[in-house]
Amino acid sequence: MDKMKELSRRRKESHTKLLSLKSRVYEKFLEMEKEAFSDGELSKKVKELIAVGISVVIDCESCIQWHIEQAAQAGATHREVLEAVEVGIEMGGGPATVSARFALEVMERVYR
Numbered sequence: 001m002d003k004m005k006e007l008s009r010r011r012k013e014s015h016t017k018l019l020s021l022k023s024r025v026y027e028k029f030l031e032m033e034k035e036a037f038s039d040g041e042l043s044k045k046v047k048e049l050i051a052v053g054i055s056v057v058i059d060c061e062s063c064i065q066w067h068i069e070q071a072a073q074a075g076a077t078h079r080e081v082l083e084a085v086e087v088g089i090e091m092g093g094g095p096a097t098v099s100a101r102f103a104l105e106v107m108e109r110v111y112r
Contacts, residue, residue: 004109007062037070045074049084056088056099064099068106078111 018026037047048071055063071081085103089096 003061004065004106007065011062011066043074045071045076045080048074049076049080052081052084052103053088053091056085056096056103057092059092059095059099061099061102064103065106068103068110072110078107081107081111 037044037051042050048067051067052064052071055067068081071084076084081103085100085107088103089100092099
């Protein structure tokens with residue numbers, strides 16, 4: 001199984017498990033996530049692009065994949081996502097280029 005499919009599978013599995021355990025903290029996290037990414041002064045698309053850049057800086061591959069997919073679904077173009085990745089590189093320096101490599105792989109899959 002390729003890396004992105006495995007990340008998605010594990011994310012869905014953990015999501016389901018936490019919900020089945022009735023994790024109140026996780027349920028509150030989902031509420032916060034929904035609110036944080038809803039349209040406000042900034043659109044969901046812009047917020048997802050911000051999250052892409054942050055994900056590159058913190059080197060969270062699952063986050064990178066999720067937020068690139070969400071940004072694309074919110075209407076972000078390939079170029080907009082690339083620029084968000086580039087901001088992450090600038091903010092994270094050399095180590096962020098490693099995360100950027102994975103982001104480019106995700107972008108190839110999402111923007112075929």
